[in-house]
Amino acid sequence: MSGFGFLGRPPFLPLSRAVVAFLSDFAEPIKAAAAALIVTASIACLQWGQVKASGAFVSGGSFAVMALIMPRFLVFVNLRLILLTYWVNMILDKGAALDIVFKNTKLTNEFNEGKRLEKTHGALRAKKIRARMKALRAASCLHDFWPPYAGPERCHELTGNRKGQLSVDLDHPYRLIFEPDHKPVPVKPDGGLDWKLVVAIVVLGVEDTHE
Numbered sequence: 401m402s403g404f405g406f407l408g409r410p411p412f413l414p415l416s417r418a419v420v421a422f423l424s425d426f427a428e429p430i431k432a433a434a435a436a437l438i439v440t441a442s443i444a445c446l447q448w449g450q451v452k453a454s455g456a457f458v459s460g461g462s463f464a465v466m467a468l469i470m471p472r473f474l475v476f477v478n479l480r481l482i483l484l485t486y487w488v489n490m491i492l493d494k495g496a497a498l499d500i501v502f503k504n505t506k507l508t509n510e511f512n513e514g515k516r517l518e519k520t521h522g523a524l525r526a527k528k529i530r531a532r533m534k535a536l537r538a539a540s541c542l543h544d545f546w547p548p549y550a551g552p553e554r555c556h557e558l559t560g561n562r563k564g565q566l567s568v569d570l571d572h573p574y575r576l577i578f579e580p581d582h583k584p585v586p587v588k589p590d591g592g593l594d595w596k597l598v599v600a601i602v603v604l605g606v607e608d609t610h611e
Contacts, residue, residue: 498539499600501581507605521606528570529606536568542580542598557593558609567609577604 502508510516511533518526535553539545545555545568553568558577564585567575578601580586586597 496540496599498536498541498544499581500533500536500603501600502603503605507603511603525571525574525606529576532568532570532576536578536601540599541596542566542601543595546595562609565604570606573608573610574606575609577607577609578602579604 502511510520511529514526517529520526521529532553535545542555545553548554548556555566555568557563558565558567562577565577565579567577570576580593580598581600581602582598586594588594
């Protein structure tokens with residue numbers, strides 16, 4: 401495989417989700433570096449093309465081989481750099497989707513089968529659950545719901561015996577409960593949960609957290 405083979409992968413892999421916060425902090429330097437490499441490779445392609453066209457390498461040997469290969473190689477590199485820049489922009493501008501799993505198969509089936517969801521929770525709550533799951537799936541990280549208690553989801557961290565879990569509102573007093581799916585859980589220097597780095601969650605269920 402080519403040394404540039406890794407650039408052939410789809411842009412929104414778990415790896416991209418894991419580094420999206422890092423890329424956000426260094427967006428402009430990354431774009432600037434990629435742009436500089438593209439310009440440099442383009443100039444090199446032109447120069448090699450001119451050298452070849454001038455007839456400087458007209459016989460066999462390593463120089464002639466290089467004259468034939470280098471322009472094609474630089475075009476290949478150039479295209480890969482353009483593709484890399486496009487992926488960086490896509491990750492930064494759009495973000496990868498929040499990775500969502502369920503704590504068990506029963507809950508997975510319940511949340512993915514409309515009739516079962518309505519049978520378990522009723523039509524009103526099932527509608528709320530679908531809306532909250534749609535919002536979660538559209539997010540690139542938990543920080544999309546910052547600040548805490550911002551409507552309509554009102555996402556916030558729980559306390560007491562539920563410390564480490566979070567919830568979003570359904571029909572009062574019910575909440576959709578989930579927790580970060582990270583080991584270790586990302587934290588800020590002050591020890592609080594770093595919402596920007598939470599890019600994967602486990603849905604635990606629907607509960608009345610006031611009981």
